[in-house]
Amino acid sequence: MKEIKIGLIGWGTVGAGVTRILQKNSALISRRLGARLRLVRVADLNLKRDRGMKLAPGILTRDAARIIEDPEIDIVVELIGGLDPAEGMVISSLRGGKRVVTANKALLAERGKTLFREAGQVRRRIFFEASVGGGIPIIKIIREGLSANRISSILGIINGTTNYILTRMSEEGITLAAAVRGAKKAGYAEKNPALDLEGIDSAHKLALLSSLAFGGWADFSRIYREGINEITDEDIAYTAGLGYTIKLLAVAKQSPSGADLRVHPTLVPRRHLLSAVNGIFNAVYLEGDFSKSQIFQGEGAGQGPTASAVVADLMEAGREILSGNDSTPPFIATDRDLKLAPIGEVVCRHYLRIPVIDRPGVLARIASILGAGGISIDSVIQRQRYKRGLVPVILMTNQAREKALQTALDKISHLEVVRGTPVRIRVED
Amino acid sequence: MKEIKIGLIGWGTVGAGVTRILQKNSALISRRLGARLRLVRVADLNLKRDRGMKLAPGILTRDAARIIEDPEIDIVVELIGGLDPAEGMVISSLRGGKRVVTANKALLAERGKTLFREAGQVRRRIFFEASVGGGIPIIKIIREGLSANRISSILGIINGTTNYILTRMSEEGITLAAAVRGAKKAGYAEKNPALDLEGIDSAHKLALLSSLAFGGWADFSRIYREGINEITDEDIAYTAGLGYTIKLLAVAKQSPSGADLRVHPTLVPRRHLLSAVNGIFNAVYLEGDFSKSQIFQGEGAGQGPTASAVVADLMEAGREILSGNDSTPPFIATDRDLKLAPIGEVVCRHYLRIPVIDRPGVLARIASILGAGGISIDSVIQRQRYKRGLVPVILMTNQAREKALQTALDKISHLEVVRGTPVRIRVED
Numbered sequence: 001m002k003e004i005k006i007g008l009i010g011w012g013t014v015g016a017g018v019t020r021i022l023q024k025n026s027a028l029i030s031r032r033l034g035a036r037l038r039l040v041r042v043a044d045l046n047l048k049r050d051r052g053m054k055l056a057p058g059i060l061t062r063d064a065a066r067i068i069e070d071p072e073i074d075i076v077v078e079l080i081g082g083l084d085p086a087e088g089m090v091i092s093s094l095r096g097g098k099r100v101v102t103a104n105k106a107l108l109a110e111r112g113k114t115l116f117r118e119a120g121q122v123r124r125r126i127f128f129e130a131s132v133g134g135g136i137p138i139i140k141i142i143r144e145g146l147s148a149n150r151i152s153s154i155l156g157i158i159n160g161t162t163n164y165i166l167t168r169m170s171e172e173g174i175t176l177a178a179a180v181r182g183a184k185k186a187g188y189a190e191k192n193p194a195l196d197l198e199g200i201d202s203a204h205k206l207a208l209l210s211s212l213a214f215g216g217w218a219d220f221s222r223i224y225r226e227g228i229n230e231i232t233d234e235d236i237a238y239t240a241g242l243g244y245t246i247k248l249l250a251v252a253k254q255s256p257s258g259a260d261l262r263v264h265p266t267l268v269p270r271r272h273l274l275s276a277v278n279g280i281f282n283a284v285y286l287e288g289d290f291s292k293s294q295i296f297q298g299e300g301a302g303q304g305p306t307a308s309a310v311v312a313d314l315m316e317a318g319r320e321i322l323s324g325n326d327s328t329p330p331f332i333a334t335d336r337d338l339k340l341a342p343i344g345e346v347v348c349r350h351y352l353r354i355p356v357i358d359r360p361g362v363l364a365r366i367a368s369i370l371g372a373g374g375i376s377i378d379s380v381i382q383r384q385r386y387k388r389g390l391v392p393v394i395l396m397t398n399q400a401r402e403k404a405l406q407t408a409l410d411k412i413s414h415l416e417v418v419r420g421t422p423v424r425i426r427v428e429d
Numbered sequence: 430m431k432e433i434k435i436g437l438i439g440w441g442t443v444g445a446g447v448t449r450i451l452q453k454n455s456a457l458i459s460r461r462l463g464a465r466l467r468l469v470r471v472a473d474l475n476l477k478r479d480r481g482m483k484l485a486p487g488i489l490t491r492d493a494a495r496i497i498e499d500p501e502i503d504i505v506v507e508l509i510g511g512l513d514p515a516e517g518m519v520i521s522s523l524r525g526g527k528r529v530v531t532a533n534k535a536l537l538a539e540r541g542k543t544l545f546r547e548a549g550q551v552r553r554r555i556f557f558e559a560s561v562g563g564g565i566p567i568i569k570i571i572r573e574g575l576s577a578n579r580i581s582s583i584l585g586i587i588n589g590t591t592n593y594i595l596t597r598m599s600e601e602g603i604t605l606a607a608a609v610r611g612a613k614k615a616g617y618a619e620k621n622p623a624l625d626l627e628g629i630d631s632a633h634k635l636a637l638l639s640s641l642a643f644g645g646w647a648d649f650s651r652i653y654r655e656g657i658n659e660i661t662d663e664d665i666a667y668t669a670g671l672g673y674t675i676k677l678l679a680v681a682k683q684s685p686s687g688a689d690l691r692v693h694p695t696l697v698p699r700r701h702l703l704s705a706v707n708g709i710f711n712a713v714y715l716e717g718d719f720s721k722s723q724i725f726q727g728e729g730a731g732q733g734p735t736a737s738a739v740v741a742d743l744m745e746a747g748r749e750i751l752s753g754n755d756s757t758p759p760f761i762a763t764d765r766d767l768k769l770a771p772i773g774e775v776v777c778r779h780y781l782r783i784p785v786i787d788r789p790g791v792l793a794r795i796a797s798i799l800g801a802g803g804i805s806i807d808s809v810i811q812r813q814r815y816k817r818g819l820v821p822v823i824l825m826t827n828q829a830r831e832k833a834l835q836t837a838l839d840k841i842s843h844l845e846v847v848r849g850t851p852v853r854i855r856v857e858d
Contacts, residue, residue, distance in 0.1 A: 021577050021719055031644065032576050129574075135720035137574025145558075145566025147461050148450050148740030215460065273726070276705070290450055290737040291564035294727030297702070304719040311577030311719075325752035 002035040004318045007067030009089060010079035011044035014103055014130070016051040017307025018077065023053070033315050035322055041067050068092045075317050077310060078102040087111050094124045099317040101310055103130035109204035109220040116334045123326040127313035132205040133158060133282050135305025136298040137312060142212045142286070143331070149288030151213040154252040155428065158205045160280035160301035161196035162228050162248040164188045167278040170245060175233050188280055188301065198227035199248060199263040206250040206263055213252065214259050216338035224343040226264035235423055238394055239267050239351060242381060245275040249428060258341035267351055267427040344403035349378065349427040352395040354412060355420040362417045363393055373408035375400040390419055431464040433747045436496030438518060439508035440473035443532055443559070445480040446736025447506065452482070462744050464751055470496050497521045504746050506739060507531040516540050523553045528746040530739055532559035538633035538649040545763045552755040556742035561634040562587060562711050564734025565727040566741060571641045571715070578717030580642040584857065585679040587634045589709035589730035590625035591657050593617045595675055596707040604662050617709055617730065627656035628677060628692040635679035635692060642681065643688050645767035653772040655693035664852055667823055668696050668780060671810055674704040678857060687770035696780055696856040773832035778807065778856040781824040783841060784849045791846045792822055802837035804829040819848055
């Protein structure tokens with residue numbers, strides 16, 4: 001039976017999952033692939049840490065160059081994360097004729113244009129199923145399963161950490177800070193969870209999904225992004241009462257003014273399939289012109305699911321090697337940029353919570369500013385006295401253009417009766 | 430740009446969807462594939478019917494042989510359904526060196542062993558994404574996306590017609606007969622819906638999914654099967670009150686006594702993701718040893734979604750042709766049979782509704798028969814007088830072996846106080 005030789009750089013949580021799958025499911029993988037995936041070298045700076053498993057002697061090394069420069073190795077798995085030195089390792093591996101499998105969404109979203117071009121030039125693919133959606137084969141689904149369709153929209157819950165935090169806030173009524181502490185304790189948030197909380201990780205993934213689906217390169221740095229740092233238990237409670245769940249959504253829609261790409265906390269009505277995606281689960285909702293609406297859901301993080309995606313890529317790369325084929329069309333478009341719609345043009349409904357002094361006529365003044373901006377009010381939901389003599393005016397608007405809403409909100413926040421910053425959360429119906 | 434030539438046999442609903450996609454998304458498909466998919470001939474016995482679209486002159490023919498025997502054609506799409514003459518067409522096409530794309534689950538489930546072997550011998554693949562799950566790329570997901578995993582269980586709602594019927598019964602409280610009439614009216618059920626109602630279509634699909642997932646050929650004729658013909662509005666109402674939804678589930682589980690494959694109406698707790706899969710939607714829930722639980726959901730029937738899967742297969746076959754590669758490992762195992770677990774060994778909880786004469790001591794007699802069979806009762810839910818002086822005794826059992834439950838039910842149904850046939854529905858927790 002043929003052998004395909006693999007070198008793994010970065011033996012952390014996911015890396016240990018990969019080595020475990022290659023050991024445990026070795027026979028099954030060989031049967032399905034028609035060849036053996038043989039792990040010949042694993043590089044990590046930390047040789048001591050207990051990963052709960054053993055590698056054959058001589059496999060572990062501190063020196064990644066022993067993988068990248070080994071002409072015998074067919075596929076390099078890059079699992080160290082971050083931009084550097086990962087980028088250099090990927091480029092050297094490709095130039096050395098190797099296929100590359102990676103879970104590094106930051107690297108691909110921020111430097112992918114260069115990397116995928118390089119891959120195209122040397123006719124070696126970069127496989128990145130594990131970079132989005134954990135174990136859900138969402139890259140393959142978009143690229144191959146739905147390849148006959150013009151995808152019009154993608155809605156994703158693609159960051160397990162923030163979804164876990166929002167779920168706990170929603171189910172237990174706890175504050176953001178408490179939920180973040182809980183997520184760290186449970187191992188679902190890193191010590192510094194900024195990449196997750198600020199929506200950067202979701203935006204990285206959204207850049208990849210939309211580049212694939214919309215056929216042009218999505219510039220990550222221009223994706224509109226709001227994290228969950230401003231979400232309060234109060235707004236979760238109010239919006240729950242209105243029949244909504246707050247999710248950090250990654251949104252990509254084809255719109256007349258370009259691709260509308262954004263990541264922000266979003267009110268999802270409880271009847272929407274995405275509203276029931278809880279905890280560390282990820283889900284991607286897709287609409288195609290023929291496939292219609294579909295949703296794919298699974299565990300979005302953690303050792304097993306992500307490693308499952310890495311090994312699926314190893315098998316895919318393996319099939320390519322066995323077939324002797326290097327000439328697949330570009331995996332992702334780098335030859336043209338996706339035109340992005342300005343955030344100001346986005347139209348949606350909005351939830352507003354405006355802390356005001358409890359005084360007659362306040363609502364009329366707010367309504368008149370909104371009305372002057374062409375924003376109509378769907379409903380004024382609640383108005384009960386709460387802390388420090390203030391009352392929250394809670395409004396749901398009808399469809400309104402972002403720009404108009406923002407202008408009106410600025411005016412409202414300068415009203416003398418308004419105390420504190422109005423809260424605004426977009427609604428996805 | 431290279432051209433791949435396609436012949437389509439069977440220009441019905443799905444066929445018309447395929448020709449529509451190839452026209453409408455032609456540019457997008459060419460860009461993604463790196464080659465043009467050109468429809469050179471369409472065969473159908475009915476040349477007159479209006480499909481709402483036009484084909485170029487000379488493409489339409491009544492003679493399928495003009496496709497099968499044309500050496501210029503690379504891929505044959507078989508969409509006539511049924512066993513014959515479809516089987517012969519597929520075999521002739523393969524022998525003529527063509528790839529075959531089909532949506533024909535009946536043909537593949539009942540005669541697939543021969544067909545896939547033939548395909549292996551002539552090194553031409555049969556592509557069948559459209560045969561299961563409409564537009565959901567579930568074949569690709571199992572075969573490639575989750576290929577690193579040992580799949581332990583599959584739960585599927587894979588027949589849109591019955592799901593539509595059960596949803597309407599559940600939402601509107603109507604009878605089965607009324608819901609079937611409604612489904613016919615809406616175009617979701619055929620004039621003779623027996624294949625759907627009796628679970629045969631679901632069993633065809635389950636045979637394919639489990640053959641793929643479990644790595645052995647599943648003998649369709651030995652899959653345990655119950656349809657929805659016995660489901661009453663009464664049981665839907667009772668079980669709804671208990672927090673369950675009735676779904677026609679296709680179940681495949683690895684068990685110590687073999688592959689446990691079955692299709693039957695099933696109580697799904699309302700918190701389970703599958704309970705919210707309504708109308709013509711299909712969904713497949715999968716558990717892998719590393720990927721953990723995932724669910725894939727989309728429209729399971731209809732022109733667009735099924736045609737989307739056919740064209741995805743055309744593109745996949747196209748990529749294979751472009752790469753010059755004929756040597757992929759077997760698409761589906763035909764060299765060994767899946768050992769099936771006898772239905773008698775299946776263990777699950779059961780809902781029982783037993784119509785009895787309202788008389789003291791009746792419940793005790795039923796409970797004692799169950800107890801003697803080693804079946805413990807989880808709860809006796811409801812006991813209110815209803816029609817003709819009878820009361821329904823409604824029970825939920827704890828986990829019980831099928832064989833024991835069946836024996837007990839036989840005894841119970843012969844009790845003098847029991848009038849009519851006891852109803853039993855399995856529960857999937």
